[in-house]
Amino acid sequence: MNEMNAIDRHGLRAAEALQEVLDPEIGLNIVDLGLVYGIEVFPEEQKLRCLLTLTTQFCPMGESIVDGARVALERAFEGYAVDVDLKFDPPWAYGMISDAGRQFLNA
Amino acid sequence: MGVPERLRTTPSGLVLPFYAYAAASFLASALLAFFSLDAFGEHHHHPHLLAVTHSMALGWATMIIFGASYQLVPVLIERELYSVRMGYVSFAFLATGIPLLVGAFYAFDMGPLAKWGGRLVLLGFALYLINLSKSIALSGIRNIHVRFVHTAAIWLFVVGAFGLVLVYNFTFRMLPGDPWKYLPLHAHAGVLGWFLMLILGIASRLIPMFLVSKYTNERLLVWIYYLVNSALAIYIVAFYVPALRLIAPLPWVLLLAAVILFGAYCRGAFLMRLRKSVDAPMKMSLLSVLMILLPLVAMLAYLVAYAGRGGEGGQLLTTYGYLIFFGWITAIILGMTFKTLPFIVWNREYRPGSFTGKPPNPKDLYSDGLFKAGALAYLAGFAAFASGIAIEHPWTMRVGAGLVVVAAVAYNANAWKVLLHRKRAPK
Numbered sequence: 001m002n003e004m005n006a007i008d009r010h011g012l013r014a015a016e017a018l019q020e021v022l023d024p025e026i027g028l029n030i031v032d033l034g035l036v037y038g039i040e041v042f043p044e045e046q047k048l049r050c051l052l053t054l055t056t057q058f059c060p061m062g063e064s065i066v067d068g069a070r071v072a073l074e075r076a077f078e079g080y081a082v083d084v085d086l087k088f089d090p091p092w093a094y095g096m097i098s099d100a101g102r103q104f105l106n107a
Numbered sequence: 108m109g110v111p112e113r114l115r116t117t118p119s120g121l122v123l124p125f126y127a128y129a130a131a132s133f134l135a136s137a138l139l140a141f142f143s144l145d146a147f148g149e150h151h152h153h154p155h156l157l158a159v160t161h162s163m164a165l166g167w168a169t170m171i172i173f174g175a176s177y178q179l180v181p182v183l184i185e186r187e188l189y190s191v192r193m194g195y196v197s198f199a200f201l202a203t204g205i206p207l208l209v210g211a212f213y214a215f216d217m218g219p220l221a222k223w224g225g226r227l228v229l230l231g232f233a234l235y236l237i238n239l240s241k242s243i244a245l246s247g248i249r250n251i252h253v254r255f256v257h258t259a260a261i262w263l264f265v266v267g268a269f270g271l272v273l274v275y276n277f278t279f280r281m282l283p284g285d286p287w288k289y290l291p292l293h294a295h296a297g298v299l300g301w302f303l304m305l306i307l308g309i310a311s312r313l314i315p316m317f318l319v320s321k322y323t324n325e326r327l328l329v330w331i332y333y334l335v336n337s338a339l340a341i342y343i344v345a346f347y348v349p350a351l352r353l354i355a356p357l358p359w360v361l362l363l364a365a366v367i368l369f370g371a372y373c374r375g376a377f378l379m380r381l382r383k384s385v386d387a388p389m390k391m392s393l394l395s396v397l398m399i400l401l402p403l404v405a406m407l408a409y410l411v412a413y414a415g416r417g418g419e420g421g422q423l424l425t426t427y428g429y430l431i432f433f434g435w436i437t438a439i440i441l442g443m444t445f446k447t448l449p450f451i452v453w454n455r456e457y458r459p460g461s462f463t464g465k466p467p468n469p470k471d472l473y474s475d476g477l478f479k480a481g482a483l484a485y486l487a488g489f490a491a492f493a494s495g496i497a498i499e500h501p502w503t504m505r506v507g508a509g510l511v512v513v514a515a516v517a518y519n520a521n522a523w524k525v526l527l528h529r530k531r532a533p534k
Contacts (some may be wrong), residue, residue, distance in 0.1 A: 001140065004285070024450060024453060024454075024469045025317070025450060025469070026319060026382070027179055027468065051213065055316075056182055056185075056316075057182075057185040058115075058116060058181040058182050058185055058186065058187070059116075060116045060178060060179075060182065060450065060451065060454060061454060062116070063116065063454070063458070064454050064457075064458055092380060093321075093472075094319070094320075094321035097319075097381065101379060105319055105381045105382045106381070106383050106386075107382065107383070
């Protein structure tokens with residue numbers, strides 16, 4: 001149970017760190033935009049793996065978003081080896097934007 | 108760590124020189140128009156009008172479209188460009204050839220200056236077409252946006268080759284009859300085949316993207332694609348087959364249908380947008396879609412009122428040309444520049460890890476106030492200049508031309524503010 005809580009805590013911390021990374025065009029963070037497909041934290045091995053997508057392949061802002069996610073995670077998890085991978089299956093869709101993200105875009 | 112293959116976009120070093128060249132050309136063209144006002148009251152074959160038209164069509168519109176498409180085509184085809192180097196060489200050919208050609212038209216010297224200008228421009232077009240064709244072939248993606256862009260690049264090469272033939276035709280007769288009679292063919296293939304096809308293909312992708320709209324309608328875009336190409340094909344056939352001149356209005360009716368359908372497409376994207384606030388550059392881009400109707404209405408009015416009455420209605424034809432190059436083509440570029448350029452520069456300057464502190468928002472790289480002031484000057488100047496040409500009123504033209512120069516200065520100040528932006532707090 002304690003181990004489970006530790007994993008949740010790490011996942012939450014990673015998600016909070018990724019909320020600092022914004023899509024420069026839309027101004028919305030990549031978590032609410034639905035670009036984060038998964039976060040795996042391995043505290044024993046001091047490793048973290050993040051699976052991201054982009055709104056479109058070869059997005060001109062793609063490199064900036066991936067680098068931003070890596071830097072944000074490295075800051076939040078000092079000493080961890082951070083690995084950010086891209087995944088385009090399933091492709092990103094507008095339905096992946098969270099309710100909070102929709103509210104932000106509606107403002 | 109190397110850049111993953113799927114993130115390797117076109118280097119800004121290739122894209123930005125096209126934007127810089129285009130901005131300078133817009134100002135040069137606006138000044139050229141201002142100092143050539145008398146020519147707008149003459150026949151539309153006037154050398155100064157040919158110079159202004161080519162400066163606008165090549166230096167301004169084609170250059171910025173090349174730059175933007177080198178950046179955006181990889182998004183459409185989901186792979187990097189076949190050759191970045193070929194892109195640089197195309198820039199060198201065009202950047203050298205365009206002033207030679209424009210200068211030759213201004214002086215109406217169809218000798219070596221015009222011929223070298225035309226050859227260099229055509230080489231630039233050829234490299235663009237080869238680069239695009241190879242990139243598309245390697246990607247295997249053939250969606251409707253890609254078809255629009257590829258077809259436009261093919262038309263561009265055909266138009267460029269035909270334009271060079273027309274330049275030669277003034278000194279070595281290669282085509283039968285009056286050398287001037289082919290000019291409308293060259294002009295319409297360029298406007299419809301290149302500008303309209305390319306802009307519709309890219310805008311149909313960018314407008315929903317920037318509005319964050321889930322609207323898609325590929326079938327509608329396929330209809331638009333065939334309507335524009337059919338209109339151009341019928342125009343060309345009717346040009347060569349005198350018996351078919353009766354159907355002269357048909358291409359314009361088909362184009363009107365295509366533009367109305369594209370308007371419906373943009374409306375769909377607008378209504379289904381998730382992002383409620385629409386910024387000024389986006390409003391200008393959407394307005395440009397409506398502005399496509401203006402030259403179509405002018406041409407239909409010309410056909411109804413003057414067609415077949417040799418030489419009459421010349422001012423309406425000059426107005427028609429103005430409505431195209433200073434109208435919707437310029438309007439969409441004014442808007443889309445500030446939806447793309449700040450992001451390209453921001454991406455270069457503020458890559459995470461190379462910058463400490465909070466980076467500015469890409470939108471802060473240009474002045475929104477200056478954009479709005481320039482947009483107002485442009486719209487007022489465009490309306491005045493176009494009306495002035497139509498009613499042959501020199502002072503209305505002068506005021507309009509002056510306001511367009513003001514708009515070009517504001518555009519250049521804003522574009523160069525972005526182009527010269529450097530990060531202030533490097534690591």
